[in-house]
Amino acid sequence: MESVNMHEAKTRLSQLVAQAAKGEGFIIAKAGKPVVRVTAIDSPEKGQQKRIGFMAGEFTVPDDFDRMGQEEIAEMFGG
Incomplete structure (x- = not known):
C-alpha cells in the first residue's frame, strides 16, 4: 500500500482517489507517521x-x- 505525505496527498488527491476506487488504497502520513488509510x-x-x-x-x-x-x-512434439 502506497504511503504519501500530507502535502503530496493534497497535490495528487484526484489521482489518489481514482487509485483507491480501483481497489488500491493508500496511507496519508504526517511528518512520516501514518495517520489515515484511504x-x-x-x-x-x-x-x-x-x-x-x-x-x-x-x-x-x-x-x-x-x-x-x-x-x-x-x-x-513429434512423438
Missing part, C-alpha cells in the same frame, strides 16, 4: 478478503486430468 467504500474489510479456496466444492477434477490430451500433445 480505501474504496466497497472494498472488503481487512481479513474479509478470501481468495484461496473460494470455489471449494463447485467442481471436480477428473482422475485422469494429468493425462488428458496426452496423445495430441505427443503428436505436436
